[in-house]
Amino acid sequence: xxxxxxxxYRDVRKNFGSFVALNGVSIRVHKxxxxxxxxxSGSGKxxxxxxxxxxxxxxxxxxxxxxxxxxxxxxxxxxxxxRMGMVFxxxxxxxxxxxxxNVMMGPVTVLRLSRDEARQRAEVLLEKVGLSExxxxxxxxxxxxxxxxxxxARALAMQPEVMLFDEPTSALDPETVGEVLNVMKRLAxxxxxxxxxxxxxxxxRRVANRVVLFERGAIVEEGPPAQIFDAPTVARTRDFLGxxxxxx
Amino acid sequence: xxxxxxxIWQHRAELADGVAxxxxxxxxxxxxxxxxxxxxxxxxxxxxRPVSAASACFVEFFRNTPxxxxxxxxxxxxxxxIGVEFSAFATGLAALSLNVSAYNAETFxxxxxxxxxxxxEAALALGMSRWQVMREVVLPQAVRRVLPVLASTWVSLFKxxxxxxxxxxxxxxxxxxxxxxxxxxxxxxxxxxxxxxxxLGYPQAKLVDWIHRRYGVSE
Numbered sequence: 001x002x003x004x005x006x007x008x009y010r011d012v013r014k015n016f017g018s019f020v021a022l023n024g025v026s027i028r029v030h031k032x033x034x035x036x037x038x039x040x041s042g043s044g045k046x047x048x049x050x051x052x053x054x055x056x057x058x059x060x061x062x063x064x065x066x067x068x069x070x071x072x073x074x075x076x077x078x079x080x081x082x083r084m085g086m087v088f089x090x091x092x093x094x095x096x097x098x099x100x101x102n103v104m105m106g107p108v109t110v111l112r113l114s115r116d117e118a119r120q121r122a123e124v125l126l127e128k129v130g131l132s133e134x135x136x137x138x139x140x141x142x143x144x145x146x147x148x149x150x151x152x153a154r155a156l157a158m159q160p161e162v163m164l165f166d167e168p169t170s171a172l173d174p175e176t177v178g179e180v181l182n183v184m185k186r187l188a189x190x191x192x193x194x195x196x197x198x199x200x201x202x203x204x205r206r207v208a209n210r211v212v213l214f215e216r217g218a219i220v221e222e223g224p225p226a227q228i229f230d231a232p233t234v235a236r237t238r239d240f241l242g243x244x245x246x247x248x
Numbered sequence: 249x250x251x252x253x254x255x256i257w258q259h260r261a262e263l264a265d266g267v268a269x270x271x272x273x274x275x276x277x278x279x280x281x282x283x284x285x286x287x288x289x290x291x292x293x294x295x296x297r298p299v300s301a302a303s304a305c306f307v308e309f310f311r312n313t314p315x316x317x318x319x320x321x322x323x324x325x326x327x328x329x330i331g332v333e334f335s336a337f338a339t340g341l342a343a344l345s346l347n348v349s350a351y352n353a354e355t356f357x358x359x360x361x362x363x364x365x366x367x368x369e370a371a372l373a374l375g376m377s378r379w380q381v382m383r384e385v386v387l388p389q390a391v392r393r394v395l396p397v398l399a400s401t402w403v404s405l406f407k408x409x410x411x412x413x414x415x416x417x418x419x420x421x422x423x424x425x426x427x428x429x430x431x432x433x434x435x436x437x438x439x440x441x442x443x444x445x446x447x448l449g450y451p452q453a454k455l456v457d458w459i460h461r462r463y464g465v466s467e
Contacts, residue, residue, distance in 0.1 A: 084373075
């Protein structure tokens with residue numbers, strides 16, 4: 001791939017006490033690429049995502065964004081975070097604010113946009129995720145799928161260079177998973193650079209440019225979806241997919 | 249034994265002034281103690297040990313001292329210690345504020361730590377500073393969550409304002425007791441005082457019940 005490297009993970013290490021969460025992980029994510037991280041629970045994929053925007057501190061190695069190594073300091077990370085959007089498994093919408101206020105919050109408090117500008121931006125994004133009519137509702141009155149779509153809009157409102165998705169559909173009722181994945185698919189089609197931790201194998205297969213299989217804090221195998229799902233070169237990959245009921 | 253209930257009507261103007269002073273004391277105390285409580289709670293949660301220890305000492309001292317002692321102490325000791333003499337009102341207000349701030353600090357602290365970490369993380373992920381996260385996301389939710397407790401504290405405070413009568417702040421209790429000693433109408437004045445406090449307090453208690461029902465449920 002000739003596109004520029006957006007995220008460059010070099011030998012990333014992270015421990016929680018004596019538990020080794022990431023044991024020397026190196027990945028390059030190029031502009032416009034969708035990389036899906038798959039693997040069993042506790043294999044380190046979410047930790048890698050949380051290290052990316054500094055919610056967890058690295059114990060070794062480094063991560064660069066657009067060729068610049070991410071700072072270790074809290075204040076330095078703030079400037080980096082506004083360039084990355086993050087979507088959480090449990091949505092984490094702000095329950096005391098309306099849907100549109102949730103989407104406006106980043107632009108108003110962090111980017112210092114005027115309320116009018118922020119509102120315009122938020123309206124466009126709510127339209128995009130199909131929730132314009134819910135703008136004045138409170139998050140509690142929305143379904144899980146709707147809340148997650150608002151969370152995506154909230155992250156996009158910062159106009160990030162890269163979007164990080166941490167198991168965005170794992171907390172959803174099955175019938176609302178599709179609407180969230182569709183929004184993500186459209187985002188990918190528009191050329192957004194995305195790192196997605198997911199258990200949705202059909203999404204990974206359909207949308208990812210590259211799939212990375214994690215186990216015990218290390219990469220087992222990485223490659224295009226056709227390789228991972230149809231012709232894995234590592235026995236462990238076949239095992240893992242077999243457990244999920246995936247048979248090519 | 250004959251009663252003269254007319255005595256209450258005769259002194260209605262003074263009693264009304266007393267009521268006004270009671271309300272003023274309670275409102276002013278609560279305003280100070282809400283800001284004070286938030287500041288103390290944030291200090292208590294600070295990662296800097298000396299800051300959090302200072303807050304803990306303050307809270308534990310003023311929360312565990314009888315309020316009436318605090319009132320006397322502020323009246324007799326503070327002028328000597330600091331060398332400035334305040335009016336009885338300012339002294340009473342200070343004593344009440346110190347006490348209620350300590351209670352509110354614990355209330356706000358409980359509220360803040362009850363907001364789950366994912367909320368701050370989502371706000372941090374947008375690029376907010378720690379302070380913005382607190383102001384925009386954590387505190388507004390925490391305050392809503394502790395509203396029932398604050399309301400209960402308010403009801404106690406409203407009655408506790410009567411304690412500053414001992415240093416001559418002319419609130420309802422002081423005024424009533426003054427009229428009592430001028431007229432020797434002890435039973436009438438004490439009854440009047442009880443009825444007035446009750447009439448003022450009962451709607452507040454009902455309001456608190458309503459707040460408990462309205463905001464008491466979590467999420």
